[in-house]
Structures are given as structure tokens and as C-alpha cells.
Amino acid sequence: xxxxxxxxxxxxxxxxxxxxxxxxxxARAGLETLVVSTDPAHSTADVFDQPFDxxxxxxxxxxxxxxxxIDPDDEVERHLMETKRALGDQVSPAMxxxxxxxxxxxxxxxxxYEAALFDRFIDVMRDPDPYDRIVxxxxxxxxxxxxxxxxxxxxxxxxxxLHKRKESVDLxxxxxxxxxxxxxxxxxxxxxxxxxxxxxxxxxxxxxxxxEATFVLVVNPDELSIRETRRAIDGLSDHGLSVxxxxxxxLTPEPDDDESGRGARFLRERVATERxxxxxxxxxxxxxxxxxxETRVREVKGSLLDEVAAELDVDV
Amino acid sequence: xxxxxxxxxxxxxxxxxxxxxxxxxxARAGLETLVVSTDPAHSTADVFDQPFDxxxxxxxxxxxxxxxxIDPDDEVERHLMETKRALGDQVSPAMxxxxxxxxxxxxxxxxxYEAALFDRFIDVMRDPDPYDRIVxxxxxxxxxxxxxxxxxxxxxxxxxxLHKRKESVDLxxxxxxxxxxxxxxxxxxxxxxxxxxxxxxxxxxxxxxxxEATFVLVVNPDELSIRETRRAIDGLSDHGLSVxxxxxxxLTPEPDDDESGRGARFLRERVATERxxxxxxxxxxxxxxxxxxETRVREVKGSLLDEVAAELDVDV
Numbered sequence: 275x276x277x278x279x280x281x282x283x284x285x286x287x288x289x290x291x292x293x294x295x296x297x298x299x300x301a302r303a304g305l306e307t308l309v310v311s312t313d314p315a316h317s318t319a320d321v322f323d324q325p326f327d328x329x330x331x332x333x334x335x336x337x338x339x340x341x342x343x344i345d346p347d348d349e350v351e352r353h354l355m356e357t358k359r360a361l362g363d364q365v366s367p368a369m370x371x372x373x374x375x376x377x378x379x380x381x382x383x384x385x386x387y388e389a390a391l392f393d394r395f396i397d398v399m400r401d402p403d404p405y406d407r408i409v410x411x412x413x414x415x416x417x418x419x420x421x422x423x424x425x426x427x428x429x430x431x432x433x434x435x436l437h438k439r440k441e442s443v444d445l446x447x448x449x450x451x452x453x454x455x456x457x458x459x460x461x462x463x464x465x466x467x468x469x470x471x472x473x474x475x476x477x478x479x480x481x482x483x484x485x486e487a488t489f490v491l492v493v494n495p496d497e498l499s500i501r502e503t504r505r506a507i508d509g510l511s512d513h514g515l516s517v518x519x520x521x522x523x524x525l526t527p528e529p530d531d532d533e534s535g536r537g538a539r540f541l542r543e544r545v546a547t548e549r550x551x552x553x554x555x556x557x558x559x560x561x562x563x564x565x566x567x568e569t570r571v572r573e574v575k576g577s578l579l580d581e582v583a584a585e586l587d588v589d590v
Numbered sequence: 591x592x593x594x595x596x597x598x599x600x601x602x603x604x605x606x607x608x609x610x611x612x613x614x615x616x617a618r619a620g621l622e623t624l625v626v627s628t629d630p631a632h633s634t635a636d637v638f639d640q641p642f643d644x645x646x647x648x649x650x651x652x653x654x655x656x657x658x659x660i661d662p663d664d665e666v667e668r669h670l671m672e673t674k675r676a677l678g679d680q681v682s683p684a685m686x687x688x689x690x691x692x693x694x695x696x697x698x699x700x701x702x703y704e705a706a707l708f709d710r711f712i713d714v715m716r717d718p719d720p721y722d723r724i725v726x727x728x729x730x731x732x733x734x735x736x737x738x739x740x741x742x743x744x745x746x747x748x749x750x751x752l753h754k755r756k757e758s759v760d761l762x763x764x765x766x767x768x769x770x771x772x773x774x775x776x777x778x779x780x781x782x783x784x785x786x787x788x789x790x791x792x793x794x795x796x797x798x799x800x801x802e803a804t805f806v807l808v809v810n811p812d813e814l815s816i817r818e819t820r821r822a823i824d825g826l827s828d829h830g831l832s833v834x835x836x837x838x839x840x841l842t843p844e845p846d847d848d849e850s851g852r853g854a855r856f857l858r859e860r861v862a863t864e865r866x867x868x869x870x871x872x873x874x875x876x877x878x879x880x881x882x883x884e885t886r887v888r889e890v891k892g893s894l895l896d897e898v899a900a901e902l903d904v905d906v
Contacts, residue, residue, distance in 0.1 A: 314821065505631065533850075533852070533854060536843070536845060541853045571859035
């Protein structure tokens with residue numbers, strides 16, 4: 275199995291449950307495991323019944339398992355501060371205020387949230403030690419996957435900026451000292467260096483996601499969820515990423531054979547509907563179904579998590 | 591009831607079901623009604639069993655009801671083209687290529703999707719005739735709500751640009767013609783006009799959302815969904831928007847009193863868990879519970895939609 279495993283799927287399908295269960299399974303198998311959660315509602319804290327934060331923290335009572343919870347709002351704030359500082363070091367003091375305003379405005383846009391999260395995923399993948407396995411409870415979405423095409427854009431931009439820079443240094447030196455001396459290219463332009471760095475970051479992300487990451491999608495047995503799963507697979511595939519398995523969650527349990535009445539009828543009909551959806555998942559998707567998890571009467575936590583982990587047919 | 595009604599909630603909770611049912615209820619009451627769907631998976635088409643597109647189309651067999659489906663990807667593309675054209679008219683041909691690259695890059699960012707959708711919501715609200723009621727199957731999210739704070743940013747930007755523009759016109763005229771003539775401010779700067787227009791658009795959005803729109807959140811009876819609902823209410827309230835009601839969807843039906851066995855046990859325990867969640871919704875939220883909708887054995891469509899519409903305690 276790859277070092278990085280992403281569990282994707284729309285909100286509410288049970289990503290946190292399935293990724294926590296998979297993390298537990300890896301830890302029980304002796305792998306030093308980190309679960310990275312990005313749920314702003316702190317649902318991982320619920321599952322393990324203890325608070326987590328921004329840096330990896332061991333789960334009490336479970337060996338080899340740590341959890342970190344990335345808060346997207348905090349990340350946007352942190353990203354804002356860092357960008358301001360990085361650029362503040364590079365431009366004249368007179369421009370700092372103007373640039374601050376522009377950066378603040380950029381961070382008000384809807385994508386700031388996802389972009390900051392994606393940056394944080396990359397940080398974790400860049401420096402994975404001491405973990406053998408890192409489990410992300412969200413896979414990159416359509417929005418963040420777009421960022422993977424930035425390297426090509428940035429490459430063009432860097433080249434055009436270098437060209438313009440060269441022209442203007444050229445003109446400046448001609449004007450100042452005439453044409454009699456060999457001209458020296460201005461080196462180490464800070465803006466260009468920053469663009470270059472961003473370009474390399476996204477190149478790293480693309481390569482790592484393509485070569486060292488596995489994607490499992492969590493799906494519920496209903497039409498909407500199945501359609502969204504199809505879209506997610508297409509989106510990933512557009513960026514050269516493939517899905518290794520489908521974990522079907524929230525299946526309705528069957529009644530006993532001899533049960534009758536309104537409840538039994540509801541369950542039987544519901545199970546029949548879901549059976550059609552399951553067949554569709556088995557027959558029309560390339561990725562195999564790696565789990566069929568029944569709805570529990572309460573939220574999955576504590577010993578229920580071991581039960582779910584046992585139902586996951588995903589390698590550790 | 592306000593002219594614009596938004597049904598919010600995370601993916602999978604049943605926004606499309608509830609908003610379609612509410613649209614049907616309004617139409618049955620004689621209001622000329624439009625349901626605006628933004629689901630890329632075209633679930634509204636499923637509910638009414640006919641295809642829709644980008645412009646309002648009457649629902650066959652149901653008087654007074656029309657549906658339009660906004661595809662976010664198409665919107666990003668359309669937005670890209672429009673922005674290119676608008677700016678292309680305003681700058682020198684030499685700059686067009688450079689600007690095209692920059693605009694394309696901006697549209698690769700994760701927020702482009704949400705921003706384009708939000709723009710489209712505003713278009714619909716700006717020109718609501720001939721509809722008495724317009725029902726949106728998604729309410730603005732944290733990401734798009736941030737856009738409502740843009741007017742203040744843009745105001746500052748417009749003012750600073752005007753100031754700089756004035757300075758440079760000043761300098762240019764001094765250099766060209768000396769100080770002997772009265773100087774005329776350059777009028778109708780196209781970039782400033784565009785910023786001004788954006789600012790007014792977001793101001794309109796803010797005012798309309800605050801004064802002519804109602805928000806109903808769709809929630810499922812589980813901890814995660816309840817927590818997300820709390821966050822959504824906080825996010826809306828940060829922008830002066832309040833939630834008029836909670837529509838609880840996907841409740842488990844009860845078995846008959848005399849049923850026993852594995853199925854009946856599951857249903858009773860599950861109903862007991864959901865009853866706790868329902869109590870929490872009734873007791874700890876300011877917004878009233880306006881619907882308690884049971885899970886059906888199949889997806890809600892056709893005559894089932896009238897059933898659900900009857901269960902909605904939301905004014906028409």
C-alpha cells in the first residue's frame with residue numbers, strides 16, 4: 275500500500291468513520307499511523323473521544339496511532355500571515371500596505387479555504403516521518419485538483435516575467451551607463467523566486483499524488499451519492515489519479531426472515547432498493563467495492579470502530 | 591414569505607428533495623414559481639423526470655412551476671469568457687494575451703466555481719420576473735458569503751486607484767504641456783468603472799439577501815449534520831442573515847408496536863437515537879423545526895414529492 279491514503283466523498287457519507295477505522299486497522303497491524311482530518315466540525319475528536327489540534331497527537335489507549343486536525347479557517351489565517359510576511363520582506367516599505375490590502379482581498383475569495391488546506395496537505399506529504407502510513411480523511415476535490423495544473427501556468431508566467439525583467443534591466447542600464455559595458459542580469463529576483471517555489475510545490479504535489487498515494491471513495495447506496503462518485507472519479511482521472519476502491523457505507527440492515535409488519539416491510543423494501551444500487555456499484559465501476567458497512571443505531575466510535583475496521587477490505 | 595427562498599445544507603442531506611417539494615407547494619398554491627438548482631449531478635432532472643438546462647423551463651404536468659439547472663463548470667467557462675471580453679475591450683491589443691493568461695489562471699483556482707455560481711444567483715435575483723417565488727436549492731456557503739464583504743474592500747481599492755490615476759494624469763499633463771492650462775481629469779476609466787460595477791453588484795446581493803430572502807436549512811438527525819447546521823447558522827449570522835427554519839430529513843420510520851426481531855430492534859434503537867437528536871434541534875436552536883420527513887424506501891420523486899410537500903410547514 276502507498277504511504278499516503280486519501281478517503282474522499284461528499285459531506286455526510288461517512289469519510290471520518292471510514293478513514294478513522296482504516297487508520298485504526300493500520301495501527302493495529304503495527305504501522306506507525308497518522309490520521310489527518312480536515313473536518314471543521316472536529317468529528318475525529320468525537321470518534322476517538324479526545325480533543326486534537328493542529329499538530330499530531332497520539333490517540334490515548336491505541337498504540338501507533340496519532341491524529342491531527344487541520345482547521346481550514348486557521349489555515350487561511352496562517353496562510354494570509356505567511357504570504358504577507360514573505361512578500362513584505364521583498365518589496366519596498368511604501369508598497370507593503372498596498373500589497374497587504376491585495377492579499378487580504380485574495381483571502382476573502384471562496385477558494386482561499388481550499389487552497390490553504392491543499393498547501394497543508396502538501397506540507398504533511400513533504401515531511402511524513404516518522405509515520406509509515408498517513409491517512410487523509412478528505413481527498414482533493416475538483417477545486418483543489420485544479421491547482422495541479424498551475425505548474426504549467428506558472429512556468430509560462432515565470433518565463434515571461436524573466437523576459438520582461440531582462441528587458442527592463444537592459445533599458446535601465448543603457449539609459450544609465452550607455453552601451454559600453456557588458457551588462458549583468460539582475461539575479462535573485464524575489465518575486466520570481468517565489469513563483470518558482472510555488473511551481474515546484476505543485477509539481478511535487480502532482481508527482482506524489484500520482485505515484486505515492488491511494489484514493490478510496492466513500493459512497494452511500496443512493497443515486498445521488500453514486501453519481502457524485504462517478505464525477506469524483508472523472509475529476510481525479512483528469513489529473514492522472516485513479517481510485518483504488520469504493521467503501522459503501524450506511525447500508526440498511528435486513529430484518530429476520532420471520533419478521534412482519536410496517537417496520538419489516540420498510541426494511542425489506544429499502545434493502546431491495548439498496549441492493550440495486552450495490553449491484554450498480556459492483557457492475558459499472560472499475561474500482562472494486564472494498565467495504566459494505568451497515569448503518570449502526572448510533573454514531574460509530576469506541577469499540578464500534580474496531581468492528582468497522584474489520585469490515586474494510588483495504589490492505590494495510 | 592420573501593420572494594427568494596434558499597434551502598441550504600451539506601451535500602446528501604436532501605436539499606434537492608426539500609426545495610423541489612417546497613417549489614411544488616408554492617406552485618400548487620398558485621404562485622408562479624421557479625426552482626433554481628445548482629447540483630452538478632442534475633438531481634432536479636431526476637425528481638421531475640425530465641431534463642432541464644441553463645434557462646427556466648416549465649415542468650411538464652405541473653402548472654406554475656419552472657426549473658433551471660445551473661452547471662457550475664459551464665458557469666466558470668462563461669464567466670471566464672465574459673471577463674476576458676470585458677477586459678479585452680478596455681486594454682491595448684498588446685496586453686490582451688498577457689491578461690488572458692492571468693484571467694485563465696484566476697479561473698483555475700478553487701474559488702472560481704463558487705464565485706461564478708454566486709454571480710449567477712445575483713443575476714437571477716436582479717431579474718426575477720415573471721416569478722412570484724424563486725427557490726434556490728443551495729444557499730450561499732461560507733466561501734461565497736465572504737464575497738459579501740468585498741464591497742468594502744473594493745471601495746478602498748477604487749478610491750486608491752482614482753487617486754493614483756489622478757496623480758499620473760497630473761504628471762503626464764505637466765510633462766506634456768507644462769503648468770499653464772487647466773487640467774481635465776480623465777473620465778470614464780474602464781478599469782475603475784468595472785470595479786465600481788462589481789462593488790455595486792455585491793452591495794445589491796447583500797441587501798437583497800438581508801431583506802428579501804429566507805433561508806431554510808435541511809438537516810439530518812445525526813451529530814455531524816447538526817454540528818454543520820450550527821456552523822452554517824453562525825456563518826450566515828456573521829453576514830446579517832438569519833435562518834427561518836430547520837427541515838429535518840431522513841428520519842427512520844418506527845416499526846409497529848407488536849413487531850419483534852432483529853429488524854424491529856434496529857429500528858426502535860435507531861428511532862430512539864434520532865429522537866435525542868430531534869430534541870436537541872427543538873431545544874437548542876432558535877430557528878423552529880419546520881419539517882420532520884421520514885426516509886422513503888426509494889428516492890423521492892413523482893407522487894412522493896406531493897407527500898413531502900404536505901409535510902413542509904413553510905409558508906408559501
